[in-house]
Amino acid sequence: MKKALTFDIGGTKIYSAIINEQGEIVSEIEKFSTPKNLDEIQNLLKTQISKYESEVDIIAIATAGAVNNENTKVIGSTGNLVEGYSTIDFQKLSSKRVFVENDANSAAWAEYKIGASKNTDISIMLTLGTGVGGGIIINNKLLKGKSGAAGEMHFKMYSDKRRKCTCGSWDCFEAYASGTALKRTAEEMLNNPNITTYDVIEGVKSAKQDMINVFEKWQNDIINGIIGLSNIFDPDCIVLSGSMAQFVDTKKVETCANNEIITSPISVRLGTAGNYSGMIGVALLAMERGF
Amino acid sequence: MKKALTFDIGGTKIYSAIINEQGEIVSEIEKFSTPKNLDEIQNLLKTQISKYESEVDIIAIATAGAVNNENTKVIGSTGNLVEGYSTIDFQKLSSKRVFVENDANSAAWAEYKIGASKNTDISIMLTLGTGVGGGIIINNKLLKGKSGAAGEMHFKMYSDKRRKCTCGSWDCFEAYASGTALKRTAEEMLNNPNITTYDVIEGVKSAKQDMINVFEKWQNDIINGIIGLSNIFDPDCIVLSGSMAQFVDTKKVETCANNEIITSPISVRLGTAGNYSGMIGVALLAMERGF
The missing domain is CATH 3.30.420.40 (ATPase, nucleotide binding domain)
Incomplete structure (x- = not known):
């Protein structure tokens, strides 16, 4: 079964976990305070990715801010993330494909696939x-x-x-x-x-x-x-x-x-998909899209 | 080229015309005051249909009120049509298939196919x-x-x-x-x-x-x-x-x-699709759907 290393990047916290094709969390959930500058955010992501990427098929990131239709980058933010956040080149963080989606869209997808709006x-x-x-x-x-x-x-x-x-x-x-x-x-x-x-x-x-x-x-x-x-x-x-x-x-x-x-x-x-619905949703989306 | 006999049924006026696959009006446009009772509306439609249905491939009706997803009947109205309007069985008005869509949806489709929102x-x-x-x-x-x-x-x-x-x-x-x-x-x-x-x-x-x-x-x-x-x-x-x-x-x-x-x-x-965009849109929709 395919697995995704996922992140949920918010203004105050960053969560990370490995999630399988059924939307199940199959690792410990790691939790970090969101660093206050851009380099530290990127370093944190790189460190986590290098630790786990060999175990997974894909990297999937749910993030605050609007994400482009190609699911590769943040195109705008409504507020509470560090300046320059939208310049992060997520694709450079891993040798694997990196799929990105807005956190609320991701959570909505989790509710739709395994939660309150299923079917x-x-x-x-x-x-x-x-x-x-x-x-x-x-x-x-x-x-x-x-x-x-x-x-x-x-x-x-x-x-x-x-x-x-x-x-x-x-x-x-x-x-x-x-x-x-x-x-x-x-x-x-x-x-x-x-x-x-x-x-x-x-x-x-x-x-x-x-x-x-x-x-x-x-x-x-x-x-x-x-x-x-x-x-x-x-x-x-x-x-x-x-x-x-x-x-x-x-x-x-x-x-x-x-x-x-x-x-x-x-x-x-x-909602019934829980507190980690952002990570679950983005993982399911990324795997469905065959990223 | 396929042709549709179309109607636009509003609270005060009913329009009728024949429209081709390119959204061109290929007949005189007929105009009636909307009758104040249900039977008269149905009789008006029947009379027009029996006059022209041999010349066309399909009947397409743009109407005030919400229309179901099967495009067969009105399911609700926000106001200015006669009581019982939603009980009209449009399918019984002709031996040909009758396609129905809301007037605003129809006009939007006309703008999209041949008007201001094309492409x-x-x-x-x-x-x-x-x-x-x-x-x-x-x-x-x-x-x-x-x-x-x-x-x-x-x-x-x-x-x-x-x-x-x-x-x-x-x-x-x-x-x-x-x-x-x-x-x-x-x-x-x-x-x-x-x-x-x-x-x-x-x-x-x-x-x-x-x-x-x-x-x-x-x-x-x-x-x-x-x-x-x-x-x-x-x-x-x-x-x-x-x-x-x-x-x-x-x-x-x-x-x-x-x-x-x-x-x-x-x-x-x-909008650039004109005053008859409702008829044009519903005709194009009906022909595209192969009704």
């Missing part, structure tokens, strides 16, 4: 974490767009410039549906600049009404985004993953969204 | 008329979704319930970007319930500043919608068609949208 024709995965990632699968293909950057969940929730978004624009879905956004919603509603995402989640757990109101507002913004996406794509399901997804009442989101969707009813599901 | 991989057509229609083409295929209803331009421009939309929900793109929406924007900005879309367009022509402000706000909402769609799909181009498109400053829309789009720059174009 669906059209699915949209939303990763609710520090930011919001998106991956869209239509008839067994990732939606990549003309440059490879499709699936950016930067559509406006308001049109009158209320919240600046990390992308430089205003009022994007990301600015209302991320973990960071929950803090901003709390700040605005409670007029308290020191409140944290954690405070809201804990407050909801102990049934504090003001925190419940904040959380409901945040969840309602997620519902509004899902309504729009569902009218555009008419998907089978929306998969929620990422660190914030566990707090979402998926049944309620599904019911409320379906009350307003005019295409056809959707299913809203929590 | 693009990913295009989105927005029909700006009384309402807003949408058709999305990805790698030579219409995006139809799980039920066939995809491409509904009902994503929210605001999340705080400002304008009721024809779909029953609130603040959809359609409620801000249609011709009707221009009137509503004018009503709100000028505090005048009697102002019409025509007043605004005439006012802009005679350089009245208040009307220019209204128009710019409306156009800006269109820009905001295009930014979201472009971040989701990363398309080659956005095609604007429909009766209101001629008033849009496409160059300005393109420049402003590209200033905020984070995927890759798009091109914004006026």
